[in-house]
Every structure is written in structure tokens, then in C-alpha cells.
Amino acid sequence: MNKLDTALVTSALKEAGFTLTESVKEADVVLINTCSVREHAEQRVLSNLGHLKHIKKSQPDMVVGIIGCMAQRLGDKLLEHEAVNIVCGPTQIPQIARLITEALERNEKRLAVTEKIRKSSEDQNQALERFESAYGIEGKQIPSQAFVRAMRGCNNFCSYCIVPYVRGPEVCRPPEAIIEQIKKLAGQGVKQVTLLGQTVNSYKYKKDERTWSLADLLNAASDIEGIEWLRFVTSYPSEEFFDEIMQVMADSPKVCNYLHMPAQSGSDKILHAMNRNYNATWYLELLARARATVPGIAIAGDFIVGFPGESEDDFEATVELLKKTRYRNSFIFKYSPRPGTTADKRLQDTVPAEVKQKRIAELLAVQKKISDQLSRDFLDKEVKILVEGLSKKSHLNIVDSGNNPQLLGRTATDYIVIFNGPVSLAGQFAKVKIKKTSPLTLFGELT
Ligand code: SAM
Ligand code: SF4
Numbered sequence: 001m002n003k004l005d006t007a008l009v010t011s012a013l014k015e016a017g018f019t020l021t022e023s024v025k026e027a028d029v030v031l032i033n034t035c036s037v038r039e040h041a042e043q044r045v046l047s048n049l050g051h052l053k054h055i056k057k058s059q060p061d062m063v064v065g066i067i068g069c070m071a072q073r074l075g076d077k078l079l080e081h082e083a084v085n086i087v088c089g090p091t092q093i094p095q096i097a098r099l100i101t102e103a104l105e106r107n108e109k110r111l112a113v114t115e116k117i118r119k120s121s122e123d124q125n126q127a128l129e130r131f132e133s134a135y136g137i138e139g140k141q142i143p144s145q146a147f148v149r150a151m152r153g154c155n156n157f158c159s160y161c162i163v164p165y166v167r168g169p170e171v172c173r174p175p176e177a178i179i180e181q182i183k184k185l186a187g188q189g190v191k192q193v194t195l196l197g198q199t200v201n202s203y204k205y206k207k208d209e210r211t212w213s214l215a216d217l218l219n220a221a222s223d224i225e226g227i228e229w230l231r232f233v234t235s236y237p238s239e240e241f242f243d244e245i246m247q248v249m250a251d252s253p254k255v256c257n258y259l260h261m262p263a264q265s266g267s268d269k270i271l272h273a274m275n276r277n278y279n280a281t282w283y284l285e286l287l288a289r290a291r292a293t294v295p296g297i298a299i300a301g302d303f304i305v306g307f308p309g310e311s312e313d314d315f316e317a318t319v320e321l322l323k324k325t326r327y328r329n330s331f332i333f334k335y336s337p338r339p340g341t342t343a344d345k346r347l348q349d350t351v352p353a354e355v356k357q358k359r360i361a362e363l364l365a366v367q368k369k370i371s372d373q374l375s376r377d378f379l380d381k382e383v384k385i386l387v388e389g390l391s392k393k394s395h396l397n398i399v400d401s402g403n404n405p406q407l408l409g410r411t412a413t414d415y416i417v418i419f420n421g422p423v424s425l426a427g428q429f430a431k432v433k434i435k436k437t438s439p440l441t442l443f444g445e446l447t
Contacts, residue, residue, distance in 0.1 A: 001196055002068060004136075004147040006033050009067065009096055011135040016097035024055060029063045029100055034070035036162045038336040042070050053083035063103045067093060069166040073340075075113045089113040091124055091168055094131040117168045120153070125171055128152065133177050137184045142388045143427030144191040148181055149173060150217060151197035156236065158264070159275045159343040160304060160335060163198055170198075172205045175212045179220050186226035191427070192386055193227055199236035201245055201261075215244035222254045228429070229386060229412060230254050235261040237278050237286055246293040256412040257294050261286075262302035262331075266321025267314035270307050273347070280321050287325055298328040298374075298413035303363060306335040306356035308347035315359050322366050328374050328413065329440060330367050332360050371439035378415070378434040378442050385409030385417045389426040416441045 009031065010020060021027050032048060035041040045066070052064050065086035066078055072089030079087045085103045088096055092112035099110045114124065132149060153168040154161075182193050195217065197203060203214040214232060221230050230252075235245075249255045265271050268279040278286075290297055303318060322330065334356040337344040351359075387409040399405050400420040407421045409430060418441055419432045432444040 001149075001198075002033055002035055004149060004196060005068065005090065005093065007138065007147070008131065008135045009033070009093065011138040012094075012097055012131065013100070015135075016101070018097075018100075024052070025059075027062065028104065029065065031065045031067055031096075034066055034068035036069035036073045036166055036338065038333060039338070040336065045070055049081055049083045053081075056083055061104075061107070063100060065096070065100060065103070067096065069162065072113050072117065072166040073162065076111055079109050079111050084109070086110045087113065089117075090166065091117065091120070091128065094127045114168065117165060120168050120171060128171075129173060129177060132173065133181060136181050137188070144189060144386065145194070145388070145427075146185045146190045146192070147194050147196050148178060148185070149197065150178060150195040150200050150203045150214065150232070154198040156199060157275060157342070159273060159347075160307065160338065160341055162338040162341060165340055167198070170202075172197075172203050175205055175207065175217060175220065178217060179224070182221050182227060183224055186224050189226070189427070191227065191429070192229040192231065193221065194231040194233065195221075196233060198234060199238070200232045201235040201241060202238060204241075213241045213244060215241055215248045218245070218248045218252065218255050222248075222252045228254060229256050231256045231258060231414075233260045235259060237261055237263070237276075237283050239286075242286065243289070243293070246290050249297070250294045256414070257297045258300070258412065258414045259290055259297055260300045263321055263325065264302060264304050265307065265310075265314070266318035267310070268317075270310055270314050270318075273309060273343070274304075274307060275342070280317065284321070284324055296413070298415075299325065300329045300331075300414070301325060301327050302331045302333065304333050304335050305359040305363060306351035308335070308343060308350050310335075310351055310359075315362075319363060319366055322363060323370070326370055326374070327367065328415070329371060330363075332363050332367070334360055368439045372437075375415070375437035375439060375442060378437055380434065382431050382433050382447055383411045383415070383417060383442070383444070385411050385430055385432055387421070387425040387428055387430050390423065391418050411442075418443045419446055421446050 024030055032045055034045050056062055063085045064083050067088045071087045086099050088099055091114045095112050103110050151172045153170045154164045155170040157164050201214050205212040218230055263283050264274055266280045337349050387407055391406040391408040404420040404422055409417045417432050431447045433447045434442045434444040436443040
């Protein structure tokens with residue numbers, strides 16, 4: 001989500017006449033896109049601001065802007081920071097070019113946050129929609145791939161989560177705007193589109209007596225020439241539209257067989273305290289349904305360990321659930337109290353830091369074992385991948401006899417594949433025979 005916002009802002013600022021530089025020392029304007037989901041992310045921003053304050057001593061005219069969730073959450077408190085000139089929340093982002101221009105011209109501080117974030121106005125929604133439609137057609141961070149937002153905000157109020165308070169209520173974008181955007185991206189050579197939303201599977205839009213679901217969006221996008229792979233993240237475990245979405249995945253060769261649908265915990269007591277509206281048994285049944293409709297589907301999820309009141313037994317239930325999910329990968333976080341959320345207001349952060357650390361390590365070890373087993377199934381098999389470009393660790397790799405560097409691609413089921421090949425393959429599909437595996441990565445040779 002944040003990567004998409006960064007791409008939209010970059011594209012809007014380019015149109016306004018700004019140019020991008022990677023070096024802070026060269027920059028007239030420094031923008032930091034922030035996340036508030038865990039405290040650690042906010043602390044990193046504050047430490048960056050300390051560094052910028054120092055740089056501003058020799059470059060006093062430099063404008064520093066904070067955008068994203070932390071801007072909305074802290075508002076004027078963040079603006080008080082010596083280094084900060086602009087604070088602009090996610091729902092005010094269409095104003096960003098104007099705010100920067102004003103800050104540069106007048107050397108004044110600028111604040112743009114939405115006061116009543118849970119009451120989104122029609123004007124604000126339209127401004128966000130115009131911004132998204134205008135700048136979302138350049139959203140390619142990786143060759144041939146783009147992210148397209150299906151919905152903004154969230155209405156779920158999981159008790160630990162800050163997102164509903166900083167991104168506002170759920171607003172689904174009109175299907176015609178989404179499809180139009182994907183067509184334009186396809187026209188520019190984009191082959192893979194990932195539809196984004198906090199609970200993207202609950203996408204719903206009423207239009208001319210008809211209600212569009214994510215399944216309808218995927219179907220319509222599958223008809224677009226040039227689009228080869230379609231993905232969507234993140235799904236919330238919910239009955240609504242689930243079977244339809246799985247059916248489109250099974251029927252359309254373009255919809256990748258990958259589902260990111262976090263469980264968060266395996267303990268019914270903790271799931272209830274998290275306000276997740278399901279229990280572990282039902283969650284596992286949902287996964288079984290997904291696997292029955294889409295054989296070979298890869299499923300991934302998230303967990304929070306050390307939620308208030310999580311006992312050893314609760315944690316064991318999470319370990320047991322993970323073993324049964326056979327996730328191909330999971331993202332595991334230590335509970336981080338977020339000010340203003342119900343968990344923070346009503347529950348004590350009871351689990352000591354060292355216990356959270358121990359539990360995260362244990363759960364990661366269980367996941368590693370499952371991932372390792374699943375990866376091994378690929379040995380000596382050929383996989384189709386979309387090549388992203390040079391592997392980040394290419395410096396560790398030996399360039400092969402044909403002078404080909406190490407490249408990285410992904411399968412439709414989101415496995416990372418490392419192989420040697422010509423850089424010209426970036427953005428193209430390729431076939432690779434897997435020769436070696438590790439829990440999260442497959443290594444192979446072009447066939
Ligand atoms: N909307 C998605 C969903 O419901 O699964 C995910 C949104 S959230 C930005 C990404 C992940 O961060 C969540 O799945 C959860 O595991 C984790 N997370 C959210 N709030 C957290 C908190 N207060 N402490 C630790 N992890 C948190
Ligand atoms: Fe946060 Fe829950 Fe909404 Fe996901 S569904 S963004 S975890 S409130």
C-alpha cells in the first residue's frame with residue numbers, strides 16, 4: 001500500500017516539475033512516507049528526522065515533508081519537530097505538490113490532515129479518486145508490474161490495528177475506474193497487476209442494479225489484452241464472495257493461485273480479543289475450501305505473537321494452527337500497542353518482551369520447516385516466472401559463463417526464483433528448472 005502511495009506521489013511531483021534524486025544532500029525537498037502499524041516503524045522515522053535536523057543546519061532551505069499514516073496520527077505534534085515543514089495525511093495526499101510549492105516559496109509550515117477521519121466526505125473521495133486515476137498509470141516499480149488500488153481504508157477495527165484510524169472508512173473505487181487504469185497500464189506494457197485493499201476480498205460496488213465483487217473485477221481484468229497475471233492482497237477471512245473468488249482463481253489462467261489471508265492467532269480466546277470475527281476451526285475450513293477449489297494454491301498469512309493475555313496454551317494453539325495451515329510463508333509480528341486502538345485502551349501489554357521474542361523465534365522455526373518441505377517439491381521441476389530484474393544479492397553470485405548476472409523472478413504462487421540470465425529478461429516471462437531450494441527461495445537454470 002505504501003509503495004503504491006510513494007509511486008503516486010512521485011508521479012504527481014514529476015508532473016508538477018520536480019525531479020527525483022536519491023541523494024539527500026542534493027535534495028531541495030525530502031519526503032518521508034510513513035507507516036504507523038507498529039511502533040518500531042515510527043521510531044525509525046523519528047531517528048531519520050534527527051539526522052535531517054542535523055543536515056538542515058547546513059541546508060536551512062531544505063523542505064522536509066512527512067506523508068502517510070504517521071502524519072495523520074500525530075498531525076501538529078509532528079509539525080512541531082524542528083526538522084519538519086509539511087505534515088500530510090494519506091487522505092490529503094492530492095494536495096502534496098501545492099503544499100511543497102508553498103513551503104518552498106514562503107518557508108512556512110504546512111499541515112494537511114483530516115480532522116474527522118472516520119467521516120470521509122464526498123469531495124475528499126473524489127479528489128482521491130482523481131489523484132489515483134491520474135497518477136496510478138505510472139505505478140511501475142518493477143518492470144511490467146503495477147499495483148492498482150481497489151479500495152481505500154478499512155471498517156474492520158481489529159482491536160490492535162491503527163489502520164482504520166489513519167486511513168479512514170472503507171471506500172471501494174468504481175469498477176470502471178479500476179478497469180480503465182488496468183487497460184492503460186496494459187497499453188504501457190504492464191503484464192502483472194496486483195489489486196490492493198486492506199480487505200480486498202470484501203470489495204463491493206453497486207452500479208446499475210448490479211453489485212460488483214472482487215470476483216467480477218478479476219473476471220473483467222482477465223479480459224484485458226496484455227495482462228497475463230492478476231494478484232490481489234490482502235484478504236480477510238470472510239464468507240462473503242469467498243467461493244466466487246476461489247472459483248475465478250480456478251477458472252482464469254490469469255488469476256495467480258495465491259492467497260494472502262492472515263489468521264493472526266490460533267487461539268479462539270485471542271481471536272475474540274482481537275475482534276477478528278472467526279475461530280480457528282472455521283478458518284481452517286475456509287482454507288480447506290480454497291484448496292478443494294484451487295488445487296495447488298499457495299497460501300500465506302500473518303501472525304501477531306504476544307497479544308495481551310496470550311498464555312502458553314494460546315501460543316501453542318497458534319503453533320498448531322500454523323502446522324495445519326501449511327502456509328507457504330508467514331509474516332510474524334510481535335504485538336505493538338498502538339495508541340487509540342481498543343486493545344491499547346482496554347488491555348495491558350502483559351507479555352514480556354523476551355517471551356514475545358521467544359515465541360516469534362519458535363513460530364518462525366515452524367514456518368521455516370514447512371516452507372522448506374514445500375520448496376523441496378519443486379526440485380527438478382520447471383516453473384514459469386515473471387522476471388523482476390537483478391537479484392539484490394547479485395554481488396554474492398558468480399556471473400555465469402555467458403556473462404549473465406543473477407536475476408530474480410517470481411512464480412504465480414509467489415515463490416522467489418534465482419537464476420542466471422540476460423538482464424534483457426527483466427519484465428519478461430521465463431522458464432526455469434529448479435536445481436536447489438531453500439525455505440523461501442528456489443534456485444535454477446533457464447530452460
Ligand atoms: N488488512 C490486513 C489484514 O487484515 O490482514 C493487514 C493489515 S496490517 C497493515 C499488516 C499486518 O500487521 C497485520 O496482518 C498484522 O499481523 C500486523 N499488525 C497490525 N497491527 C499490529 C500491531 N499493533 N502490532 C503488531 N502487528 C500488527
Ligand atoms: Fe487492520 Fe484488521 Fe483492517 Fe486489517 S482488517 S487493516 S488488521 S483493522
